Amino acid sequence: MTERRMTEPGVLEPKLIAIDAMGGDIGPKATVPGAAIALQRHPGLSFLLFGDQTLIGLELDKLPALKARATVRHTDLVVAMDAKPSQALRRGKGSSMWLALDAVKTKEADFAVSAGNTGALMALSRMLLKTVPGIDRPAIAAQWPTIRRPSIVLDVGANVGASARELCNFALMGTAMARALFGIIRPTVGLLNVGVEEVKGVEDVKTAHGWLKQAALSGATGFDYKGFVEGDQIGQGIVDVVVVEGFAGNIALKTAEGTAKQIGAYLKEAMTSSLRSKLGAVLARDGFLQLKDRMDPRRVNGGTFLGLDGIAIKSHGGTDPLGFASAIDVGYGMARSGIVQRLSADLAAFHATLDLIAIDPKA
């Protein structure tokens, strides 16, 4: 099946996308028009839409181009936005989320996109798709807007804590994603750390630092390792891939979102504080629109579970059609690059290198 699709060496054009149409705060009202936007961007695509056929049908009727390329598969079951992962595993079978992932598992669809509950999507993805050999726990990778192009930051919350080897795996997985999404041949990688010297308790980070340095020098990794980076350097785009364990990574991501919102509120207040400021803001409207566009979270919507034997994209639950289309874009770029197949091969080579380093008496 893969072979038939090849259009140029190494490129596998995605054809069929599985959509959990019910996920997210407004369900089909975001996911279905989102798919329509994705179809405009990638006219070769077709869609499997899983969920309530009546609600999906109402949206599809407004979008004839999409309707011609969409198949609706009805289910009454939906994983609730507040369901616990364990509940999703026990009772999620046959839900729109489950069916979308199952279509990836059976290789009917090239990838799945859901704006549903993150924990449930992680649990179901892991159960249905499994991880690639060498990876025990998937990571969630985020595209982080920087003053350059977005950087890939992982893990942003799939797991708390990470061993040195897991941090090394994150580096390799993030590299694969930077390559898939941005076409960077040899991405740069940094390890997030705190600046204070000789702090106790970051042994895993320090060990991973040594291993990554040696592995990168050996040339077996496909990335350039740039050493430690600090939180204030992420937004500068100082490296293409930022590696961190999931607790600190999630807190960093949320904190950046919160800070952006906070400054947005300050800015609004400042621009309405006097008549002169208001007039100035009207005059500078184009500038503010440019700023708004650059800070638009919909531009980089789409967290990815890396390390799975298949592609599952998490769209922000509160997203609109444009944001959902961005999430589909992420899956498209990943599927097209053959990331899963390449990751398996790269991991095998990388682990062989790590094993050599780890038994090196100098390590």
Added chain:
Amino acid sequence: MTERRMTEPGVLEPKLIAIDAMGGDIGPKATVPGAAIALQRHPGLSFLLFGDQTLIGLELDKLPALKARATVRHTDLVVAMDAKPSQALRRGKGSSMWLALDAVKTKEADFAVSAGNTGALMALSRMLLKTVPGIDRPAIAAQWPTIRRPSIVLDVGANVGASARELCNFALMGTAMARALFGIIRPTVGLLNVGVEEVKGVEDVKTAHGWLKQAALSGATGFDYKGFVEGDQIGQGIVDVVVVEGFAGNIALKTAEGTAKQIGAYLKEAMTSSLRSKLGAVLARDGFLQLKDRMDPRRVNGGTFLGLDGIAIKSHGGTDPLGFASAIDVGYGMARSGIVQRLSADLAAFHATLDLIAIDPKA
């Protein structure tokens, strides 16, 4: 000595401040004029200035009011900005930082302020001042600007990882600081966590959550416990005190700083992108100045080591006189509230409560 200073019940007016005049990127050029600003704000203060008497003298000569209230204690020794904590401990004796802390230890000065190397200041403070009974490891508390008043966030990097009991101690120490700086009688406390449910590996955070909930209910804590908060809620000022272990806390703080800088760069670019935007920005100048003022990091300069048996304030190394004066303000507020003495008493009561909870079979 303490008794003599009481001017109203519970208020201990600070009189003499120990300044590490050599710390920071520009040393006496920031610290000495910073002390002069502090003197304007608090006319009752006197200063001990530790460092190179020639360099300090050059600055003092420009500031006659300060000169009349300052005593210079000469030393040739300075802890380098890149010195490791262990080096500071071995070779820092007699340095300007050491002497400033020693003046607090001997109770000659009410508190010490340094813009020097954080790790060295932490190590020397801990060695010279020791911790209060019940605290093994001090925490660094930051004032975090929010859309309300600043919140206290700790630990932002003194240590990596924290046990449940240490997180509980942070809650109590942060509460004491919020009371000292902002006069909040019953501060609200939140525990920073990730949103994903059932994530493994945050046992300490979960245990602390249970203990804090019970302890707050028992009424023995002096704070209201609001439960978990996420990274994007810090900037909303949702609680007065945010508790987190030092690795994630440091990364969050740095990430927020980086995001603010990044958005500042976007804004500048947007406001110079066209002639109309430039004109608008000129017209809205007052608004932008207001924004700049609100985002000014000098307004909330001054990290504090909490849990020490004495007050040591860390000013940002790159600060200017105004920022250094803010750091002195932090120490002033803390000393005035008698935070160290109160913390010792409160900790004893709190630990008695925690011990009751921890042996509760339902805990």
